[in-house]
Amino acid sequence: MTDGMMAIAILLPVVAGFLILAIRNYFARGVVVVLTAIVLIANSILFAAKGPLTYTPPAGFDWGTLITVLDYAILVLYLVLGLKLRNRLVLIFAATQIIPIAYFEFVMKAHMDLRPAFVVDHLAIVMTLIISIIGSLICIYAIRYMRDHEQHAHVDKSRQSRFLFWLVLFLGAMNGLVFANNLFWLYFFWEVTTLCSFMLIAHDKTQIALENAARALWMNSTGGTAFILAIIYLYTTQGGASALSVQNIIGGGMHSAAMILPVALLCFTGCTKAAQMPFQSWLLGAMVAPTPVSALLHSSTMVKAGVYLVLRLAPAYAGTLVSTAIAIVGAFTFFGSSALAISQTTGKRVLAYSTIANLGLIIACAGINTPLSIAAAILLIIFHAISKGMLFLCAGTIEHQIWSREIEDMEGLAAKAPLVTLITAVGMLSMFLPPFGMVLGKWIALEAAYKVPLAAVFFVLASALTIVFWTKWLGRLLQVVPKLGWPLEKLSPSYSVPLWTLFIGIFVVGFGIGPIYNYFIASATSDVIAGNSMIGSGWANIVLTGSSAVQTGAAVLGSFPVWALYMVLGVALFLPMLFFGLKPTQLRQVYLCGEQTGGTDTDEWCAECDIKTKFILGGYYFQATLGEKALNPWLNTVAILLLAIMIACGVISK
Amino acid sequence: MNQLIIVIATIVLAPIAGGLLFGIDRRITARLQGRFGPPILQPFYDFFKLMGKESIAVSKMQFVWIYAYLVLMIASLLCLVLQSDFLVLVFLLGFAGVSLVLGGFSTKSPYSHFGANRELLQILAYEPVLLLLAIAIYAQNGTFLISMIVSNQQPLLLSLWPLFIAVLYVLTIKMRKSPFDISTSHHAHQEIVKGITTEYSGPFLALYELAEWYEIVLVLGVIVLFWANPLWIGLLIAFAAFLLELVVDNITARMTARWMVRLSWSVGLILGILNIAYLYIMKGVF
Numbered sequence: 001m002t003d004g005m006m007a008i009a010i011l012l013p014v015v016a017g018f019l020i021l022a023i024r025n026y027f028a029r030g031v032v033v034v035l036t037a038i039v040l041i042a043n044s045i046l047f048a049a050k051g052p053l054t055y056t057p058p059a060g061f062d063w064g065t066l067i068t069v070l071d072y073a074i075l076v077l078y079l080v081l082g083l084k085l086r087n088r089l090v091l092i093f094a095a096t097q098i099i100p101i102a103y104f105e106f107v108m109k110a111h112m113d114l115r116p117a118f119v120v121d122h123l124a125i126v127m128t129l130i131i132s133i134i135g136s137l138i139c140i141y142a143i144r145y146m147r148d149h150e151q152h153a154h155v156d157k158s159r160q161s162r163f164l165f166w167l168v169l170f171l172g173a174m175n176g177l178v179f180a181n182n183l184f185w186l187y188f189f190w191e192v193t194t195l196c197s198f199m200l201i202a203h204d205k206t207q208i209a210l211e212n213a214a215r216a217l218w219m220n221s222t223g224g225t226a227f228i229l230a231i232i233y234l235y236t237t238q239g240g241a242s243a244l245s246v247q248n249i250i251g252g253g254m255h256s257a258a259m260i261l262p263v264a265l266l267c268f269t270g271c272t273k274a275a276q277m278p279f280q281s282w283l284l285g286a287m288v289a290p291t292p293v294s295a296l297l298h299s300s301t302m303v304k305a306g307v308y309l310v311l312r313l314a315p316a317y318a319g320t321l322v323s324t325a326i327a328i329v330g331a332f333t334f335f336g337s338s339a340l341a342i343s344q345t346t347g348k349r350v351l352a353y354s355t356i357a358n359l360g361l362i363i364a365c366a367g368i369n370t371p372l373s374i375a376a377a378i379l380l381i382i383f384h385a386i387s388k389g390m391l392f393l394c395a396g397t398i399e400h401q402i403w404s405r406e407i408e409d410m411e412g413l414a415a416k417a418p419l420v421t422l423i424t425a426v427g428m429l430s431m432f433l434p435p436f437g438m439v440l441g442k443w444i445a446l447e448a449a450y451k452v453p454l455a456a457v458f459f460v461l462a463s464a465l466t467i468v469f470w471t472k473w474l475g476r477l478l479q480v481v482p483k484l485g486w487p488l489e490k491l492s493p494s495y496s497v498p499l500w501t502l503f504i505g506i507f508v509v510g511f512g513i514g515p516i517y518n519y520f521i522a523s524a525t526s527d528v529i530a531g532n533s534m535i536g537s538g539w540a541n542i543v544l545t546g547s548s549a550v551q552t553g554a555a556v557l558g559s560f561p562v563w564a565l566y567m568v569l570g571v572a573l574f575l576p577m578l579f580f581g582l583k584p585t586q587l588r589q590v591y592l593c594g595e596q597t598g599g600t601d602t603d604e605w606c607a608e609c610d611i612k613t614k615f616i617l618g619g620y621y622f623q624a625t626l627g628e629k630a631l632n633p634w635l636n637t638v639a640i641l642l643l644a645i646m647i648a649c650g651v652i653s654k
Numbered sequence: 655m656n657q658l659i660i661v662i663a664t665i666v667l668a669p670i671a672g673g674l675l676f677g678i679d680r681r682i683t684a685r686l687q688g689r690f691g692p693p694i695l696q697p698f699y700d701f702f703k704l705m706g707k708e709s710i711a712v713s714k715m716q717f718v719w720i721y722a723y724l725v726l727m728i729a730s731l732l733c734l735v736l737q738s739d740f741l742v743l744v745f746l747l748g749f750a751g752v753s754l755v756l757g758g759f760s761t762k763s764p765y766s767h768f769g770a771n772r773e774l775l776q777i778l779a780y781e782p783v784l785l786l787l788a789i790a791i792y793a794q795n796g797t798f799l800i801s802m803i804v805s806n807q808q809p810l811l812l813s814l815w816p817l818f819i820a821v822l823y824v825l826t827i828k829m830r831k832s833p834f835d836i837s838t839s840h841h842a843h844q845e846i847v848k849g850i851t852t853e854y855s856g857p858f859l860a861l862y863e864l865a866e867w868y869e870i871v872l873v874l875g876v877i878v879l880f881w882a883n884p885l886w887i888g889l890l891i892a893f894a895a896f897l898l899e900l901v902v903d904n905i906t907a908r909m910t911a912r913w914m915v916r917l918s919w920s921v922g923l924i925l926g927i928l929n930i931a932y933l934y935i936m937k938g939v940f
Binding site for chain 2: 412414433434439443446447449450453456457459460461463464465467468471472474475476478479480565568571572573576577580581582586587588589590591592593602603615617619620
């Protein structure tokens with residue numbers, strides 16, 4: 001049973017991927033993707049039902065050697081890509097990985113046989129649920145999206161199979177990554193996700209796509225280099241293969257002071273993959289790829305691998321200076337990206353900055369390192385995956401309706417595509433307003449942040465900035481001109497099924513926060529932090545009775561009446577939308593100082609010399625003060641300093 | 655049952671108090687400007703007059719957002735009187751502000767858009783101060799619960815006076831008084847068209863006025879928290895702050911939105927951060 005479940009989670013996507021690569025027919029390929037998605041989802045639910053387990057592959061086959069060989073294959077491929085793209089940085093950082101590995105293997109003659117090879121605990125189960133369910137929905141969405149994409153671009157030779165191959169393969173690599181206990185295997189899956197993201201970003205093969213893919217590759221390779229150095233350091237100082245067991249590292253079974261530096265290096269690796277400042281540019285560059293790639297990278301895979309690693313290692317650096325440094329690194333990114341998001345005119349870039357900001361918040365929560373903040377981090381991972389996955393799918397659908405990504409072009413979308421607008425608007429509201437999950441997470445994070453006041457101050461500033469950029473965009477989207485009717489647009493099921501599933505998911509997960517907390521997050525938190533006794537009683541009990549209260553020790557920190565807040569939302573927004581309508585006779589034209597032309601177009605007025613002119617409204621972007629050109633030098637300098645301080649803290653602790 | 659009575663009493667009494675405060679405001683302001691001024695009950699006369707008018711709008715969503723603004727404002731006030739979490743109060747107040755902004759954006763009207771953009775900057779100016787206040791309250795009391803502020807014998811004002819100064823200008827922003835009456839103003843001499851409320855008329859404008867009444871009670875209520883025990887001192891402080899606003903309103907002119915954000919993000923935040931740093935050092939956390 002366990003054999004089958006592990007094989008389905010990690011190997012099925014590989015097999016299905018090659019099958020998809022071979023199939024040339026649109027419908028047959030779609031059927032394979034949908035079937036794979038269904039099996040993966042069912043399998044992840046089976047994992048949740050079965051609970052924690054450990055697993056080592058049966059002895060008959062030498063998996064360790066296979067993984068080592070594939071590792072070299074990937075790194076050699078990076079070298080080839082570096083030569084082909086004439087990118088020096090890609091070459092350098094491929095070399096900095098391949099040389100230490102070769103040294104490790106052939107000079108040090110390291111043996112990395114480790115039992116158990118995989119540990120599936122509650123945190124891994126939460127992650128695999130996110131990866132399998134949301135990732136699969138995005139794959140289903142991609143079936144139709146890529147056809148529309150290629151039809152619009154008029155490509156000669158269809159490359160949809162290749163695209164779906166990397167997309168599906170990604171899910172397998174992610175599952176392997178969150179299950180792996182052997183750090184060397186984890187490194188292998190880590191590199192596979194880097195490779196997948198490179199291939200997907202480069203998919204359109206335009207000059208800019210190749211450049212941005214190369215940037216993603218070398219930036220993630222710096223993380224890979226830190227990863228391999230951490231492995232060698234652990235192996236030499238702690239003695240032997242047992243030092244490479246993730247469970248041993250966080251279990252505290254080793255000499256702790258010498259462990260801080262490699263753990264700090266691993267956190268650095270996590271920060272590169274989670275696109276924390278100053279590495280944010282690779283994730284922004286990834287926006288050139290077709291939208292399902294963005295949806296996948298931002299919600300359930302890739303960047304979530306980065307925060308997963310930092311979160312997973314939390315007990316290993318608990319109570320050290322490194323922990324505080326990580327909290328401030330994350331909180332600073334949360335603040336900096338939220339400020340940059342205001343100046344963005346492209347919808348997808350706003351989404352990207354918002355992702356980077358929220359990942360910063362999650363990493364900061366890991367750094368604060370109390371049971372409360374870890375619970376907040378896991379909650380944020382779940383809610384962010386659902387909302388952001390949905391928002392990217394919405395952005396893709398909008399793009400295929402108006403063939404533009406610009407926020408200003410989305411003006412009045414409520415009248416053109418009411419269904420997509422509704423879903424997008426709810427997605428945006430769920431990112432920053434109560435009673436939705438993200439605010440719940442942010443609230444717990446703020447209450448947990450008392451331990452690191454500097455992080456709390458960054459949280460406060462970032463929260464205010466977050467309100468501005470979301471509301472600005474929502475305002476453009478929801479602007480309605482009275483004369484327009486409401487024809488509902490038609491969507492292909494490949495679009496609408498993932499969209500509506502995630503839409504319902506937001507409410508189910510948000511509303512069912514109590515039970516979800518009890519079944520998943522409480523136990524996942526205790527997996528991250530051993531001996532967590534404070535959180536169990538206070539939070540969980542009160543969640544069930546209708547509100548959640550945060551409790552540390554004896555004192556109640558605060559409470560959040562979830563059900564009451566949903567009632568407020570219902571009374572405030574949904575009741576009037578459902579039961580209130582204005583008759584056409586009640587609608588008037590807007591005030592234009594009496595200079596309206598009086599025609600059917602309400603935005604037409606008599607300009608000078610009575611020339612009929614349409615007025616255009618635009619949002620504020622503050623590019624002079626908050627633009628990338630103005631802020632990036634400052635933000636990146638501070639971010640580099642903070643990361644250096646984090647590593648330095650690791651060195652000092654030794 | 656007891657809580658239900660508090661809820662009903664708040665919903666009924668808060669707008670009466672708010673309307674009276676606006677009546678006093680108009681009277682005092684008129685005297686300061688050398689006019690006689692309307693009767694104290696004038697805001698209520700205006701309200702009922704507006705309610706009786708024909709309901710017309712320029713967009714179908716306008717009603718939804720202005721109604722949401724009112725409901726969320728009431729919910730936020732209920733958080734205060736039921737003495738629940740201060741952070742939840744701030745989040746709900748933020749949602750209320752967002753609703754008002756989206757109401758302004760929901761029409762294609764230049765004046766309404768100006769107002770909405772400026773209202774958004776007002777949120778940017780006051781939101782961090784309120785959140786910093788929440789953190790300072792935690793640093794002082796060890797909890798975010800308002801009930802603990804009320805039961806604590808030690809008044810917040812003594813240790814949180816820098817943040818109190820910052821909250822005073824939040825009061826100015828929320829009361830839409832000069833120099834921060836950026837998104838819409840009470841004074842004709844400041845305003846060409848009515849800013850974010852330009853496109854509201856009749857009963858919809860009445861809903862907006864009603865929400866304003868709840869809002870002033872809420873913001874003054876937050877000021878009361880600075881000396882919540884005994885309550886009458888807090889009420890006196892809040893009323894004094896209210897009178898101070900009226901004087902400030904009449905001796906200053908409207909400034910630009912950019913200036914407001916700069917002032918808030920420099921002076922306000924420095925006051926707040928120093929205040930919190932001081933509290934933490936006193937508690938020996940660092």
